[in-house]
Amino acid sequence: MKIMAVCGHGIGSSFMMDMNIKKVLKKLDVDAEVEHTDLASVNANDADLFVMANDIADSSGLPKDKILVIKNIVGTKELEEKLSAYFNQ
Amino acid sequence: MDGLLFFILDILKVPSVLVGLIALVGLIAQKKSLSDTIKGTVKTILGFIVLSGGATVLLTSLTPLGNMFEHAFNVQGIIPNNEAIVSMAIEKYGTATALIMAFGMAANIIVARFTRLKFIFLTGHHTFYMACMIGVILTVAGFEGVQLIFVGALTLGLIMAFFPALIHRYTRKVTGTNEVGFGHFGTLGYVLSAVIGGIVGKGSKSTEEMDLPKNLSFLRDSSISISLTMMVIYFILAIASGSEYVTTNFSNGQHYLVYAMIQGITFAAGVFIILQGVRLILAEIVPAFTGFSEKLVPNAHPALDCPIVFPYAPNAVLIGFLASFAGGVIGLALLGQLNWVLILPGVVPHFFCGATAGVFGNATGGRRGAIIGAFAHGLLITFLPVFLLPVLGSLGFANTTFSDADFGGVGIVLGYMAQYLSPNVITAVIVGIFALLVIYNYTAKQPQLVESDE
Numbered sequence: 001m002k003i004m005a006v007c008g009h010g011i012g013s014s015f016m017m018d019m020n021i022k023k024v025l026k027k028l029d030v031d032a033e034v035e036h037t038d039l040a041s042v043n044a045n046d047a048d049l050f051v052m053a054n055d056i057a058d059s060s061g062l063p064k065d066k067i068l069v070i071k072n073i074v075g076t077k078e079l080e081e082k083l084s085a086y087f088n089q
Numbered sequence: 090m091d092g093l094l095f096f097i098l099d100i101l102k103v104p105s106v107l108v109g110l111i112a113l114v115g116l117i118a119q120k121k122s123l124s125d126t127i128k129g130t131v132k133t134i135l136g137f138i139v140l141s142g143g144a145t146v147l148l149t150s151l152t153p154l155g156n157m158f159e160h161a162f163n164v165q166g167i168i169p170n171n172e173a174i175v176s177m178a179i180e181k182y183g184t185a186t187a188l189i190m191a192f193g194m195a196a197n198i199i200v201a202r203f204t205r206l207k208f209i210f211l212t213g214h215h216t217f218y219m220a221c222m223i224g225v226i227l228t229v230a231g232f233e234g235v236q237l238i239f240v241g242a243l244t245l246g247l248i249m250a251f252f253p254a255l256i257h258r259y260t261r262k263v264t265g266t267n268e269v270g271f272g273h274f275g276t277l278g279y280v281l282s283a284v285i286g287g288i289v290g291k292g293s294k295s296t297e298e299m300d301l302p303k304n305l306s307f308l309r310d311s312s313i314s315i316s317l318t319m320m321v322i323y324f325i326l327a328i329a330s331g332s333e334y335v336t337t338n339f340s341n342g343q344h345y346l347v348y349a350m351i352q353g354i355t356f357a358a359g360v361f362i363i364l365q366g367v368r369l370i371l372a373e374i375v376p377a378f379t380g381f382s383e384k385l386v387p388n389a390h391p392a393l394d395c396p397i398v399f400p401y402a403p404n405a406v407l408i409g410f411l412a413s414f415a416g417g418v419i420g421l422a423l424l425g426q427l428n429w430v431l432i433l434p435g436v437v438p439h440f441f442c443g444a445t446a447g448v449f450g451n452a453t454g455g456r457r458g459a460i461i462g463a464f465a466h467g468l469l470i471t472f473l474p475v476f477l478l479p480v481l482g483s484l485g486f487a488n489t490t491f492s493d494a495d496f497g498g499v500g501i502v503l504g505y506m507a508q509y510l511s512p513n514v515i516t517a518v519i520v521g522i523f524a525l526l527v528i529y530n531y532t533a534k535q536p537q538l539v540e541s542d543e
Contacts, residue, residue: 009311009441011214011368012394019376038364040312053396055403059310074269074397 001032004047008056010038013073017051024080030087049086051079104183105137108370111191115377129373136369137183143366144176147359150319150352153339154326155488161329162431168322168356169435169474169492171218172363177487178221185224186217189241193220194378196246201382201389204526208257209382210249210272212394213375214367215493219274220245222481222491222500229482230507230515240516243523248499252276253392256449259283263398263452272392275442278469278494282409282446282462283453289461290454296404296447299456311437312361318436320353360437395445402448408456409447409463414439416467424471430478432471438492443467466494473497480504 003021007014014036021034035047039060042050050067052060057069068086072078100106112133116126151173158166179186194216201207210216223241232240253260253270256279260271271279327335327349340348382389399406417434424431443463450462470492477500478485491500506515 007396009364011364011371012212013396015213015368015371015375016211016393016397019379036368038312039310040361041365053400055399055406071400073400074264074393 001030001049002047003032003034003049003051004042005034005036006039006042006050006052006056006060007036008039010036010041013053014038017070017073017079020076020079021051021083024076024083027080028084028087030083102184104179104187105134105141107184107187108137108374109134111187112373112377115374119377119380132369133373136366136372137179138366139369140176140363140366141180143172143359143362143364144180145359146362147173147176147356150355150359151488153352154323154356156338157326157330157335158431158488160334161326164428164431165486166326166431166433166488167474167478168319168433168489169438169470170360170489171214171437171492171496172360172367173356173489174484174487174491175218175221176359176363176366177489178225178484182221182224182228185228185237185241186221188238189224189245190217190220191374192238192242193223193245193249194374196242197249198246198382198385200246200250200523200526201386204250204523204530206247206250206254206526207386207389208250208253208270208272208392209379209386209389210253210392211375211379212272212274212392213371213378215272215274215394216245216249217367217370218491219248219496219499222496223503225482225484226480226500226503226507227512229480230504230512232512232515236512236516240512240519243519244499244503247519247523247526248495249392252495253390256280256283257390259449259452260398263401263448268390269397270390270392271395271398273395273442273445273493274495274499275395275438275445275466275470275493276495277498278442278446278466279449281469281494282450282458282466285462285465286450286452286454286458288454290450290458293455293457295402296408296451296456296459297402299404301404301407311364311440312357314436314440315360316354316357318434319356320350322433323349323353395441398445398448402451402459405447405451405459406444407447408459409444409450409466410440411443412460412463413443413446413467413470416443416464416469417471420468420471424475430475432474434467434471435492438470439467442470442493470494470497473501476501477504480507 005014005017018034018036044062053073054069054071070078109130113130116129201209227237227241253272256271256276327345332345335345417439446463446466447459451459474490477497
């Protein structure tokens with residue numbers, strides 16, 4: 001299992017999401033590799049799940065079922081809800 | 090024994106290894122496993138070398154650009170881009186950059202612990218770029234050795250806490266929470282935009298009540314937006330310098346417009362490689378810094394990168410970019426009239442910083458605030474580099490420079506201080522500022538604690 005956080009520059013906010021995802025995974029006791037990248041390099045084969053903010057989700061060109069869209073990229077609360085829903089489906 | 094000492098000293102002089110060692114210390118302190126530690130250290134060194142490789146690619150595009158500029162318009166032309174200038178600067182200032190960054194982060198923790206500026210600046214790439222600029226300016230001013238690192242790191246630590254504190258009242262207004270700070274070195278531009286928004290925006294409706302097309306959102310992809318704007322700039326320059334000049338001097342017979350197109354995209358390719366390098370460098374260092382700061386100053390606010398405010402006002406993001414870019418174009422025309430160095434509107438700063446200025450302008454002054462505030466921001470980041478260039482020494486002639494507002498602000502203050510004061514006096518000034526902040530913290534009355542206790 002590999003999760004990829006994505007943002008426009010691939011360096012600031014995606015990195016922050018990357019760290020938050022790791023925190024949440026630890027809490028949910030899920031083992032997965034987490035990385036972050038920019039919109040230009042992202043490729044559907046790079047990971048099993050892509051996490052990004054709602055403002056760029058439309059321009060990524062990734063298959064919709066592989067994208068987890070979040071509104072609040074700062075905290076871990078929304079991430080935790082959506083990730084645990086994803087892993088429990 | 091001498092051989093060993095020489096080996097150790099020589100290794101420490103290689104910036105990539107030094108950055109690797111900083112990551113290594115962080116990884117050991119976090120008690121990571123042996124395999125993670127080795128992986129992280131090697132990745133960090135790899136990142137630094139990738140970064141230098143990106144500089145080489147970028148230079149093949151930037152050098153002809155500078156020459157065409159001189160030929161066509163008889164003035165120096167500058168494309169402000171942080172990644173580009175940093176990749177060039179680390180060749181000579183890599184060691185100073187790495188040490189100022191590492192100790193600067195430590196200084197940020199100390200400042201947040203002992204003064205009222207309770208912010209931890211977590212936007213790692215900006216810390217890295219700012220460390221680099223401070224290293225360059227102080228070296229040009231005659232600092233060296235321990236004094237260079239000490240003053241550089243303390244300055245960096247102070248501004249890492251200062252800028253998020255400066256803008257915090259507006260950050261609260263945008264995000265509606267006191268918990269998170271805003272850490273991005275374009276703060277002066279955002280504060281300007283917010284203040285202007287407050288003045289002009291009475292009764293103006295929020296940008297979020299407008300219907301805007303969504304099809305410009307591909308510009309968020311920075312590689313594409315850099316490619317497109319650089320192609321336009323290259324086309325203009327190639328046409329202005331004439332087919333003959335380009336084909337004989339640079340393109341080796343290739344059609345001059347084809348050459349211009351490829352060079353434009355080459356610039357974006359260079360930035361792309363540099364960003365990959367920066368990402369690798371930061372991958373281990375930022376989590377370590379986050380971990381330490383959470384333990385040592387648990388009551389500080391984390392100050393985060395500019396896209397955190399974008400979801401609060403997506404329309405203002407677009408309006409801010411366009412208004413800031415317009416400011417950049419008008420600023421360029423003014424520079425042309427004045428016959429000064431030409432600062433071209435770099436798309437990355439106008440996109441990221443202009444958009445952020447739009448969000449802050451909207452928060453205080455609705456759509457009028459977003460437009461006028463971001464426009465003022467665009468003018469600001471066009472004029473600041475003009476005054477920054479002279480204090481960067483030989484890097485001032487590099488055809489590119491630091492782009493965001495705070496780099497200009499900090500660089501100009503430090504650089505011009507260095508022209509009038511000796512290194513020892515500057516050291517005293519910086520230490521004095523820190524001491525005053527600490528004394529103020531312990532002697533002045535606590536403000537209403539309501540805000541920080543949320």
